[in-house]
Amino acid sequence: MNDLQLYTPKPEDGWFYVKMMSDPATMAYNAPWFPPDGCIPNPEAEWIDLQANWIGQEPKRFYAYLQRSSDGGFVGDVNYHYNPERDWWDMGVLIYAPKRGKGYGRQGLRLLIDRAFSDGVKRLHNDFEAERDAAFHIHKSFGFREVGRENGIVQLELTREEIMTEHPILVEEIGAAAIPQVAPLAAQFRVTLKAFKGIHASPDAEAGAAELKECKSML
Numbered sequence: 001m002n003d004l005q006l007y008t009p010k011p012e013d014g015w016f017y018v019k020m021m022s023d024p025a026t027m028a029y030n031a032p033w034f035p036p037d038g039c040i041p042n043p044e045a046e047w048i049d050l051q052a053n054w055i056g057q058e059p060k061r062f063y064a065y066l067q068r069s070s071d072g073g074f075v076g077d078v079n080y081h082y083n084p085e086r087d088w089w090d091m092g093v094l095i096y097a098p099k100r101g102k103g104y105g106r107q108g109l110r111l112l113i114d115r116a117f118s119d120g121v122k123r124l125h126n127d128f129e130a131e132r133d134a135a136f137h138i139h140k141s142f143g144f145r146e147v148g149r150e151n152g153i154v155q156l157e158l159t160r161e162e163i164m165t166e167h168p169i170l171v172e173e174i175g176a177a178a179i180p181q182v183a184p185l186a187a188q189f190r191v192t193l194k195a196f197k198g199i200h201a202s203p204d205a206e207a208g209a210a211e212l213k214e215c216k217s218m219l
Helices: 011-021 024-030 043-053 104-118 133-141 160-165 183-189 205-217
Strands: 004-007 061-068 074-083 088-095 123-129 145-150 153-159
Touching: 004 074, 004 104, 011 024, 011 043, 011 074, 061 104, 074 104, 088 104, 104 133, 104 160, 123 133, 133 153, 153 160
Parallel strands: 088 123
Antiparallel strands: 004 061, 061 074, 074 088, 123 153, 145 153
8 A cells, every 4th residue: 555645744743754764663774874873863953954954845855754644644754855076966765663563764765756756856866775675675676776885885876768668667656557448558568657747647548658658759
């Protein structure tokens, strides 16, 4: 079940950010940079900076909470930002520790990929400890390529073109189950319509097929 959506946090929603940044279980991955437990010093000030410099800065930067659509509860956050030295967009998905084990990490990554490429991002990059097998396999399942390993850190990349041409299509994203005539084209082109602003699967089969061809022409 896909129960998550992206939510642009308001200033008064900062309590959740502070809660996550102050939780040792959530921030354990960050310990090498912020010993001993990875928690961010003075998260209240970081929240103010995030509001000023990250919200509404797409495609240079993007930040959002992961919110359950069923009850409005927050479970984590996602972000990306442009790295001019590498000409890629570094990204991150963080799930609040008490909310882990429910498939939210996978849903969050899917939402971030769709949002990033919709915003015009061309090349996503992520890196993390090589022993994080679950994170590695989730990224690989969405088409990320391993581009290197160094000092125990694995480097992964995914481009907009790759997800259009190589990543297996998610049928529910284009409504192919409801439009059987479109399904063969969808399987052939292996596209994700959400990667393109202004293009949506039409309820009419002929129009839907034309839209898929339009997506293919944009490669």
